[in-house]
Amino acid sequence: MKSEETHAPNSNWLYVMLPSKKTVRMPLVTRRLRDPDINPCLSESDASTRCLDENNYDKERCSIYFLKYKNCRRFWNSVMMQRRQNGVKPCMPTAAERDEILRAVGKMPY
Numbered sequence: 456m457k458s459e460e461t462h463a464p465n466s467n468w469l470y471v472m473l474p475s476k477k478t479v480r481m482p483l484v485t486r487r488l489r490d491p492d493i494n495p496c497l498s499e500s501d502a503s504t505r506c507l508d509e510n511n512y513d514k515e516r517c518s519i520y521f522l523k524y525k526n527c528r529r530f531w532n533s534v535m536m537q538r539r540q541n542g543v544k545p546c547m548p549t550a551a552e553r554d555e556i557l558r559a560v561g562k563m564p565y
Contacts, residue, residue, distance in 0.1 A: 491550045496527035526565035 487493050494500070503520035510516040531547070534556065539546045548556060557563065 493547065495531040495547065495550075495553055496524055499524040499527045523565060530565045 489497070491497050499520070503517055503524050506517035506520045507514070514521075531553075534548065535546045538548070
């Protein structure tokens with residue numbers, strides 16, 4: 456599914472044209488949260504949301520997914536803080552850099 460993106464002038468909103476020709480208005484904050492270069496824990500976030508949807512929002516049944524997300528955020532926040540202290544820009548590694556870091560660790564640290 457391919458979509459086209461356009462920015463409204465002087466706005467923080469992004470308009471996305473879906474293949475069905477329907478325009479969906481998406482805030483810039485939401486778009487940034489869905490960007491894999493900005494959000495390193497996107498898959499963990501999606502998994503926890505999916506678990507909630509499948510289990511009728513019973514949080515106890517999804518506690519493992521919440522823990523994975525929390526550990527993911529904690530890990531990448533520590534990486535970001537270390538990079539900031541070392542003067543590396545950008546502070547948050549890109550998706551490609553994160554893949555290399557995870558390969559160097561040898562396993563998922565969270």
